[in-house]
Amino acid sequence: xxxxxxxxxxxxxxxxxxxxxxxxxxxxxxxxxxxxxxxxxxxxxxxxxxxxxxxxxxxxxxxxxxxxxxxxxxxxxxxxxxxxxxxxxxxxxxxxxxxxxxxxxxxxxxxxxxxxxxxxxxxxxxxxxxx
Numbered sequence: 001x002x003x004x005x006x007x008x009x010x011x012x013x014x015x016x017x018x019x020x021x022x023x024x025x026x027x028x029x030x031x032x033x034x035x036x037x038x039x040x041x042x043x044x045x046x047x048x049x050x051x052x053x054x055x056x057x058x059x060x061x062x063x064x065x066x067x068x069x070x071x072x073x074x075x076x077x078x079x080x081x082x083x084x085x086x087x088x089x090x091x092x093x094x095x096x097x098x099x100x101x102x103x104x105x106x107x108x109x110x111x112x113x114x115x116x117x118x119x120x121x122x123x124x125x126x127x128x129x130x131x
Contacts (some may be wrong), residue, residue: 002061006090011038015047022054022062030061034070034086037083042071048078 041047055062
């Protein structure tokens with residue numbers, strides 16, 4: 001079973017910061033990015049595609065959590081698995097706001113609780129229409 005890691009983003013986070021966080025996550029992990037309401041990079045399709053490309057290059061299973069409908073729609077278009085809420089088992093894994101001078105790797109929270117089958121990667125079925 002692959003490891004699960006949760007990364008809570010802040011409104012002040014830029015694209016470079018999030019890319020560094022994804023690169024410092026353990027390879028093969030399921031990474032849950034929890035985005036706040038006003039995060040700018042989640043409003044751009046280009047940035048979301050860049051996040052997905054970086055996650056693919058680092059062999060990560062990327063999932064984005066956002067309460068904003070347009071963000072979820074853009075992330076689906078970019079190929080990112082999207083959820084409106086964090087699963088109950090992962091809600092307790094939130095760290096306090098980091099103080100100045102701490103490394104970015106301290107913001108990645110490893111999770112030791114296994115998630116149920118509902119939260120695993122779903123296989124997409126290709127459906128073709130007959131004419």
